[in-house]
Amino acid sequence: MRIAIRHGRLIDPAHQVDATIDLFVAEGRIAGVGQPPAGFTADRDIDARDRVVCPGLIDLCARLREPGQEHKATIASETAAAAAAGITTLLCPPDTDPAIDEPAVVELIRRRAEAAGQARVLTLGALTHRLRGERLAEMAALQEAGCVGVGDGGRPVASTRVLRRALEYAATFGLTVFLTPLDPALGHGNAHEGQVATRMGLAGIPAAAETGVIARDLELIRDLGVRVHFGRLSCARSVELVARAQAEGLRVTADVAVHQLHLTEIDLAGFDSQCHVLPPLRGLRDRDALRAGLANGVLGALCSDHQPHEPDAKQAPFGDTEPGISGLDTLLALSLRLAADELLPLSASIERLTWGPARILGLESGHLGVGAPADICIFDPEADWRVEPDRLRSRGRNSPFLGWELSGRVTHTLLEGRVIHEA
Amino acid sequence: MNAAHIQLDRQGRLLHFLTVEGLSRRHLIEILDTAESLHGVAERRVKKLPTLHGKTVVNLFFEVSTRTRTTFELAAKRLSADVLTLNIATSSAVKGESLLDTLRNIEAMQCDMFVVRHQQSGAAEFIARHVKPHIAVLNAGDGRHAHPTQALLDVFTIRRHKPDFPSLQVAIVGDILHSRVARSLIHALNILGVADLRVVAPRTLLPARVETLGVRVCHELNQGLRDADVVVMLRLQRERMEGALLPSEQEFFQRYGLTEERLASAKSDAIVMHPGPINRGVEIDSRVADGPRSVILEQVTNGIAVRMAIMSITLGNHARPVGEGS
Numbered sequence: 001m002r003i004a005i006r007h008g009r010l011i012d013p014a015h016q017v018d019a020t021i022d023l024f025v026a027e028g029r030i031a032g033v034g035q036p037p038a039g040f041t042a043d044r045d046i047d048a049r050d051r052v053v054c055p056g057l058i059d060l061c062a063r064l065r066e067p068g069q070e071h072k073a074t075i076a077s078e079t080a081a082a083a084a085a086g087i088t089t090l091l092c093p094p095d096t097d098p099a100i101d102e103p104a105v106v107e108l109i110r111r112r113a114e115a116a117g118q119a120r121v122l123t124l125g126a127l128t129h130r131l132r133g134e135r136l137a138e139m140a141a142l143q144e145a146g147c148v149g150v151g152d153g154g155r156p157v158a159s160t161r162v163l164r165r166a167l168e169y170a171a172t173f174g175l176t177v178f179l180t181p182l183d184p185a186l187g188h189g190n191a192h193e194g195q196v197a198t199r200m201g202l203a204g205i206p207a208a209a210e211t212g213v214i215a216r217d218l219e220l221i222r223d224l225g226v227r228v229h230f231g232r233l234s235c236a237r238s239v240e241l242v243a244r245a246q247a248e249g250l251r252v253t254a255d256v257a258v259h260q261l262h263l264t265e266i267d268l269a270g271f272d273s274q275c276h277v278l279p280p281l282r283g284l285r286d287r288d289a290l291r292a293g294l295a296n297g298v299l300g301a302l303c304s305d306h307q308p309h310e311p312d313a314k315q316a317p318f319g320d321t322e323p324g325i326s327g328l329d330t331l332l333a334l335s336l337r338l339a340a341d342e343l344l345p346l347s348a349s350i351e352r353l354t355w356g357p358a359r360i361l362g363l364e365s366g367h368l369g370v371g372a373p374a375d376i377c378i379f380d381p382e383a384d385w386r387v388e389p390d391r392l393r394s395r396g397r398n399s400p401f402l403g404w405e406l407s408g409r410v411t412h413t414l415l416e417g418r419v420i421h422e423a
Numbered sequence: 424m425n426a427a428h429i430q431l432d433r434q435g436r437l438l439h440f441l442t443v444e445g446l447s448r449r450h451l452i453e454i455l456d457t458a459e460s461l462h463g464v465a466e467r468r469v470k471k472l473p474t475l476h477g478k479t480v481v482n483l484f485f486e487v488s489t490r491t492r493t494t495f496e497l498a499a500k501r502l503s504a505d506v507l508t509l510n511i512a513t514s515s516a517v518k519g520e521s522l523l524d525t526l527r528n529i530e531a532m533q534c535d536m537f538v539v540r541h542q543q544s545g546a547a548e549f550i551a552r553h554v555k556p557h558i559a560v561l562n563a564g565d566g567r568h569a570h571p572t573q574a575l576l577d578v579f580t581i582r583r584h585k586p587d588f589p590s591l592q593v594a595i596v597g598d599i600l601h602s603r604v605a606r607s608l609i610h611a612l613n614i615l616g617v618a619d620l621r622v623v624a625p626r627t628l629l630p631a632r633v634e635t636l637g638v639r640v641c642h643e644l645n646q647g648l649r650d651a652d653v654v655v656m657l658r659l660q661r662e663r664m665e666g667a668l669l670p671s672e673q674e675f676f677q678r679y680g681l682t683e684e685r686l687a688s689a690k691s692d693a694i695v696m697h698p699g700p701i702n703r704g705v706e707i708d709s710r711v712a713d714g715p716r717s718v719i720l721e722q723v724t725n726g727i728a729v730r731m732a733i734m735s736i737t738l739g740n741h742a743r744p745v746g747e748g749s
Contacts, residue, residue, distance in 0.1 A: 198630040199444070201544040201568030201606055206631070270429070271545030316522055317543035319566065 001043050001417060002026045004036065008048025008378060012055065013351035014358075014367030023053055025374040028417035033370060046412060048378050052346075055354035055366050056088025056375030056413060057332060060255050061231055062306035063324070064090065064121065067108060068097025073308040073395040075109065079118035081328045081393035083421040086377030086410040087304075089365065090119050091357075093178070094126040095153030101126035101137040103145035110146060118420050120375075122361070124151040124178055127166045133157040136166055140173050148361050149229070151178030154278075156213060158184045164220050171226035176360070178229045181213040181238070182279060190319050192234075192282040196265040202318065205280050207235040214238050218245045218252065227251040229360055232305055234260055234279035236289030243298040253360045254298065256290050257305035258334045259325050261343075263287075263400060273314045273321040274400040277305075294352060295344040301357040302349075304331040308396020326396030330387060332379065333406035340407065346381075374417035383409035429551055436740040439551045439560040440733050442569040443610040451614055455579050457732035458725070464501060465727065474735045475504035479534040482508040483525075483550075484563070485541040490699055490723065491563050491573070495538045498730035507534070522546075523553060530555055536738060537561070544568035544603075559737040561730075567603050573698055574607035576729040578615060580722050581653055584694050588615040594647050594689070595638075596623040596679060597657030597706050600630050600668075604698045605657060613637040623647030624679065627668040644679050648688040656681050656697045659706045672705045682708040686716065694718045 003025040010021040010033070017033075024032035024040055031037045059082070065073040082090055092109060094100035100109070106123050113121035125142030127150045129135040139150050150170050156179065157163040170177045186209035191197040193204025214230060218241060221228050230242060233254050245252045259277065264287050267275045275281055293299040307324025314321050335353055339346040358366020365373045387404045389397040413421035430439040437450060464470055480499040484492055492508060499506045511525060529537070536559045539547045544566030551560040564570040585591055593612055599605045599622050612620050613636075621639045622629065634640055641647035648654060663669050681695065695707075695716045703709045712719060 193631045195632045195635045198632055199606075199636065201566050201603060203567075204631055271548055312521060317541060317546035317549045317565070319543040319545070320522070 002031070002040060003044045003046060003414070003417065004042035005046045005048050005053055005376070005378065008051050008053035010053045010368065011347050011350050012368040013347050014355040015369055017368075018347050023368060023376070025376070025414065025417045029374050030368050030370050030372045033368065046378065050382070051378050051380050051411060053376060053378050054350045055368055056377045056415065057086050057353045058089040058357040058361070058363070058366055059087050059306065059328070059331065060091050060301050060303040060357050060360065061093060061257070062090040062304055062328065063308070064092055065308060066096070066112060067105065072310050072313070075112040075121065076116040076118075077395040078306070078308065078328065079113060079116045079121060082119035083413045083415070084393045084410060085328045086332050086379055086413050087328060088119055088375035088377070088413060088415050089122060089363070091122050091124060091148070091361065093151055093153045094124050095131060095155060099126045099131045099153065100124065100142070100147065101129055101131070103141050106142060106145040106147055118415075120415060122148045124149050124153070126150065127152050127170065127177065128157060128162065131155045133159060133162055136169055139170055139175060143173055143175055149176040149178050152180055154180050156180060156182050156184055160216065163217070164224070167220055167224055167226045167228070171224060176227045176229055176362070178231055179217060180231045181210050181217065181233070183209045183213045186212070190276060190280065190323070191268060192265045192280040194265060194283055196268055200268065200271065202268070207237060207282065207286070210235050210279060211237045211241060214241050218250065221245070221250050221252060225251070230254040231303070232257050232279060233290065233299065234282050234286060236286045239289050239293035239298055243293070246298060253300045255301035255303050255357070255360070256294060256299045257327070258302050258331055259305070259327065259400065261287060261291050261294065261338060262334055267400065271318040272400065273316070273318050274325070274398055274402070276318060276321050276323045277325055278323040291338070291343050294338070295348065300352065301360055302335055302352040303357070304328050306394070308394050309398045311397065314398050324398070325400060326392065326394045326398045328394050329392045330399065330401050330406065332377075332410065333385070333408040334401070336381060336408040337406060374414055376412070376414040377410060378412040379408055379410045381408050383407065385409055429548060432740060437737050438740055440571055440737055441547050441551055441560065441562045443571045443574050443607045443614070444569070446614060448614055451575070451578065451611060454575055454729065454732050454736060455582060457736060458579050458728040461731045462725070462728040464731075465724070470501055471503055472501060473503050475499065475502040475738060478504045478536065478738060480504045480506050480536045480538060480734070481529055481534045482506065482538045483511060483529070483540070484509065485511045485539070485546070486564070487512055488540055488563070491540065494723065494726040495563060495730055498727050498734060501727065502731055502734060504734075522549070526550060526553060530558065534558065535741070536734065538563050540564045542566055557741060559741050561733060561737065564603055567601050567606070569607045570603040571607045572726070572730055572733055573604050574611040575733065576722060576726040577608050577655065577696060577698070578611050579729050580696065580718055580725050581694070583725075584718065585652055588612070588617050591617045591652045592619040592650055593617050593653040593655065594621045594623055594651040595655045595657065596644065596647065596681065598628045598659050598663065599624050599633060599657070600628045601660065602657050606636070608655065609636050609638055621647050625669070628663070644685055645688045648685060651689040651693050654681065654686070654689055654693055654695050656695065656707050658698065658700065659702055676705055680704070680706055680708060681711050683710050683714070686711055696722060699723065
């Protein structure tokens with residue numbers, strides 16, 4: 001299928017392109033930018049007038065709930081939701097059940113994703129056996145099976161000794177290690193330790209639960225020269241620590257979940273379980289520092305931290321509910337809102353969803369240069385919509401953004417030149 | 424979405440009683456005055472009023488309690504209600520039934536009021552959001568968040584001894600961090616405008632930024648008690664040693680335990696309070712607990728009148744047709 005995407009505003013941050021330029025797709029790849037290749041005849045024309053054409057989004061953290069929690073969601077349901085949200089690549093952390101600590105699980109996920117035929121699913125292998133933080137996982141075998149990196153799957157390794165060895169072992173095979181910094185000994189609460197948690201009587205998670213672990217990890221990274229990605233930062237001080245490490249030349253990257261840029265601890269009022277997330281929503285100062293870190297690039301990627309739940313998981317007193325937000329459906333619109341609020345330029349906002357995460361993962365996608373995989377998102381930036389349960393494509397309807405008025409609706413999503421979503 | 428709203432109707436009347444935070448002085452005075460008028464009932468030969476005749480009150484206790492549960496039961500019975508007490512800590516919740524399912528089942532038995540105690544902060548508010556509109560929900564303690572009827576019986580007790588709140592200096596001593604009693608009492612005393620409100624504890628037993636609740640922090644007991652009119656001691660749970668919050672009960676008692684000598688720092692007519700059950704020799708010395716300044720047993724007695732008042736006010740507001748002004 002050869003496709004011509006005409007009259008759209010092409011935003012391709014990797015090539016500093018932001019202009020009305022036609023795009024030509026053939027054999028699953030970008031065949032021409034501005035000019036079609038010689039002898040190109042389109043099987044299909046997509047009129048992208050008044051639309052933005054950008055690389056398909058790459059989401060660095062999406063729980064698809066399969067295998068193990070199919071009552072919450074499935075690979076088929078969530079990859080379809082991703083496609084409808086302009087997301088062409090999802091990175092699945094290893095905390096499935098069973099965990100992604102052996103090649104068979106990687107294979108299972110790949111087959112299910114292929115059968116679904118929607119967004120591409122990449123996997124992170126477990127850093128330790130069953131994510132227990134005790135013995136190393138078979139990382140080399142996981143890499144061979146297709147894992148693009150290894151990680152703690154949201155269950156930080158408590159033992160500094162095990163972590164140090166795991167980092168060393170992963171580095172042997174050139175694997176990037178994806179860590180979610182939260183000290184298990186300090187992370188028992190369910191809200192940011194501060195004024196709001198004090199008032200509501202919720203057990204607090206101090207900022208030091210995150211920053212202390214980052215500081216320790218950075219020392220290990222410096223020592224070993226390994227490449228580490230910190231996922232889902234929530235504190236102002238974490239951004240400072242990562243910025244300093246980057247300035248010193250350590251191979252460290254980081255991301256932030258988009259909800260951390262829009263919500264704070266104040267949103268917990270009324271014990272709203274939709275705002276129960278880990279790491280917790282923190283203070284205004286933290287939110288502002290995360291926004292600034294995203295704008296200046298210290299935080300190289302913006303992710304959904306997608307965690308779909310069945311309704312019951314959120315229908316209980318706050319502390320008895322499961323943490324997490326169903327985020328695929330709102331990822332793009334919430335990111336565009338940052339640009340609309342002039343917190344960063346539109347092209348930078350798109351960069352953190354495409355080229356930024358692609359570089360962290362070392363992918364060949366994430367840009368629209370000739371020869372790149374034709375993973376493309378086309379959206380109408382002016383289309384307003386109200387976040388309502390029925391409009392969410394994810395099986396998880398757990399969103400604190402229900403009722404919000406957002407702008408930006410995806411009209412077409414292409415994966416390797418194939419239209420996987422059309423509105 | 425704010426608790427102060429869900430417990431009030433459009434005219435600002437109490438439909439539920441979930442938290443003291445966000446209430447006005449008028450709400451508190453109404454409860455205290457009503458409780459005062461009900462206080463005499465217990466002295467009569469027939470200790471019953473017909474106010475809640477034909478109503479069914481269900482005590483839903485997800486967490487063990489003797490004193491609070493018993494006084495709620497007595498309060499309901501003295502108002503002629505039918506009372507059912509369910510200790511769910513030991514029944515269906517353990518079998519995996521969700522809180523909402525438990526609620527729906529009990530609702531189906533046509534009750535008018537739930538009195539809820541639960542180990543999770545926000546549980547009473549969660550229940551209030553999910554019950555049928557004719558049911559009133561009273562919070563009998565949710566996690567570390569609130570214990571509003573205890574706070575009201577405390578201020579009721581204070582008022583009977585020292586009615587001029589704006590002149591009072593009050594010290595709350597002990598485990599503030601885990602205490603729903605402290606949180607609710609702090610709100611109540613601030614609403615009533617006490618002159619000075621202090622919390623006295625080591626830093627490990629104070630929640631982060633506790634001063635934002637409107638209190639002054641003291642780490643030293645004598646200083647905290649200086650010229651106090653009211654001293655409120657909190658119960659210290661044994662588990663606090665295991666959680667590395669304190670080294671030992673002995674050291675806690677030495678620094679923060681209330682003895683007669685320490686009490687000398689307070690005003691000579693200061694009253695000593697405790698929500699119970701007390702740990703003798705841990706937070707309070709027996710001579711103080713049983714001494715002339717102690718009003719601890721009065722608090723228990725007053726708890727019945729205050730709970731009767733709150734029950735009749737909230738159910739009374741439910742009984743009025745929708746839209747009728749006050």
